[in-house]
Amino acid sequence: MTVGVLSASGIDRCVSLLGEELTAYIAGAATVNEFHRWRGDRGRWAEFGARIQGAVEVADAFARANRLGAAAGWLREVGAAGIAGRSPARLLREATGDTLKRVIDAAERFTRR
Numbered sequence: 001m002t003v004g005v006l007s008a009s010g011i012d013r014c015v016s017l018l019g020e021e022l023t024a025y026i027a028g029a030a031t032v033n034e035f036h037r038w039r040g041d042r043g044r045w046a047e048f049g050a051r052i053q054g055a056v057e058v059a060d061a062f063a064r065a066n067r068l069g070a071a072a073g074w075l076r077e078v079g080a081a082g083i084a085g086r087s088p089a090r091l092l093r094e095a096t097g098d099t100l101k102r103v104i105d106a107a108e109r110f111t112r113r
Contacts, residue, residue: 006046014059018072019072022072025093054100054103064111081103
């Protein structure tokens with residue numbers, strides 16, 4: 001896992017790979033408009049940066065397997081990361097370091113099937 005410092009290009013990449021609504025949700029925003037406000041305030045990036053970077057890593061795992069089109073659906077699927085009752089997107093939204101790694105690892109395993 002290579003989660004590092006968030007950049008504008010990292011945010012743009014997440015939006016382009018997963019869409020604006022899913023990216024806003026993973027970031028922790030209540031609405032896309034709230035996400036736009038956060039995105040414009042670099043001081044807030046530390047609050048949601050690791051989550052966005054984790055989402056990009058998940059999308060990249062799907063892209064490496066030539067399955068990028070399935071990434072957003074997998075992120076929304078309850079139990080896909082091995083935790084009953086919670087989607088990988090929700091886990092990323094609530095993420096800590098260990099949870100980020102767990103979701104990314106689950107995506108890697110899923111895309112190897």
